[in-house]
Amino acid sequence: MHEQFKECIEECLACLTECNHCYDACLKEADFKMLEKCIRLTRECADICGYAASAMSRGSQFAIEICRLCADICEACAIECEKHSSHHEHCKKCAEACKKCSDVCREMAS
Template sequence: MSNQNYQDLLETLHDCMTACNHCFNSCLQEDDVKMMAECIRLDRECADICSYLESAISRNSPFIKELATVCAKICTACGEECKKHQHDHCQKCADACFKCADACKKIS
């Protein structure tokens, strides 16, 4: 399957990575950073796997489906953690994570 066939997923991955990076940075500014530790950790994991899968798709890796399965799992975990927090950045990140997990599940 060519990169063009993955265009929607590439955009979703990029949007999720951006949302996670924003959430990560915003969580570091919160008054109780310790309370946000798991959110911060999962934001990093999620941003990294989204970036890696985006890169793998661009080079037509033979492991795209397997990576998408892992990406969906991490995105779901990050979304579940982010939705626990009422901060706007966490809620937006959760939405992006769940959308990305769904998109990854469609190809895995």
């Protein structure tokens, strides 16, 4: 069953990786207090992406609903990371991965 979710699983895992990288890099920034919302969202986004990939790979009956939620959280994370993307390359890459994951999750869930 997970074959129908293959692209979405891959995008979720790619987003999880970028969110984890952004999370870690933000914590190392001198102005990390200014990045507090970004830090929180990257953590939440990584968590839901991992859960969504896991749910899809095991054929969960709730995979569609989880992917809708994943798309919403990825979108929120992308919006926040974009605010910092001109100063932080890790935020730019994270925003791009989040947008792509959000798009693929929404498409798959529709």
